[in-house]
Amino acid sequence: MARTPAPGTRRRILEASAKLFGEQGVRAVGMQQVIDATGVGKSLLYREFASKDELIAAWLRESDAQWWERAEEVTAPHSGDPARQILALMEFFHASVREPDFHGCIYYNTSSEFREPGHPGRQEAKLHLKGLCNWFRDKGVEARAEDPDALADMLMLIVGGTLANGEVLGETGPARMALAATELVLRQYAPNALTTATR
Amino acid sequence: MARTPAPGTRRRILEASAKLFGEQGVRAVGMQQVIDATGVGKSLLYREFASKDELIAAWLRESDAQWWERAEEVTAPHSGDPARQILALMEFFHASVREPDFHGCIYYNTSSEFREPGHPGRQEAKLHLKGLCNWFRDKGVEARAEDPDALADMLMLIVGGTLANGEVLGETGPARMALAATELVLRQYAPNALTTATR
DNA sequence: GTCTATAAAAAGATAGAC
């Protein structure tokens, strides 16, 4: 009880890291900037996170958990209607591109910033994206898709294309087609499920 | 004639930069590494490129020119058949993901590495991607698509999704659907053109 | 426990030697 740091310390560091890493990119942000933003001492930061790589990994893991919480909120109202849940999640992606401080997907971005095969940034990115792909596949099964894996990969194509193009070209570029593309894919890969979802 | 550097200097610097920036990412590579890889002196490098940003811009511009040369080679054989040209270019993208030293698209990657609005990395990325989008639109017009802009943005979604997912998840992931997705989009947005292309 | 000072290495860029 007495040897652990102040309770809010770790959370504050992660919040500051999320803001800085997300807005400027990971390699663009030094540990000193994280320290300045939190007001925490250098020694304490390195006590919580032994290295920058550990901080990166913790940030991505926490972001993954928080993202799934919001995704649940968006899809829960359409429980039992997998096609509409998929469309709701895709609308959620599209909305993120429209936000003024959108800077791309932290998983695609961070993975591309660290090319070393075993880097935590790559591993967490892979985990997050595979998790999303699995969610799509499960919804595909629920929607009685003939090939749920193909459906899931198609939807991942739309997600990646929406976020990658959104980062460079903004919301008025290819990202604007996210929902239309999703409907097109659903009509092809889960036609029965879609008839109930969109007139 | 006598005050210009050795003729191959600039080209050698650009070739070394292309390899290093492409494989490791731009922020991960220092100017010293470029110097070590070329054998050129530091002063000479800064005579050719006044700053790292200038080197980045020159690298991306040169890569754009070289990319369009190869794209021409791939699409030229199908001149007059825009749907097939689009499919050929998409197959070209898919093939790049399959290459053992694929590290994502240098334009999506570099744009995400430099968030400052006016950064040359962002500007060149925007130019390249808009150029590609325009090429798709022109082919859409040639293919008598009802909405060539929508078709182009749909295809950009597939390109971005293929390259972004390919960087993280490899060729066996969503990238494998690139061609099927293209056919689906063509069938929807340029159905007449496609009948001649795929049985 | 928490912060300040300080490594030690690497970054981008410049000045000067030949």
Place this chain on the structure above:
DNA sequence: GTCTATCTTTTTATAGAC
């Protein structure tokens, strides 16, 4: 013209003051 040495800042990380 070309390379070497240096400058300044910034990076990640550690040791020590309180």
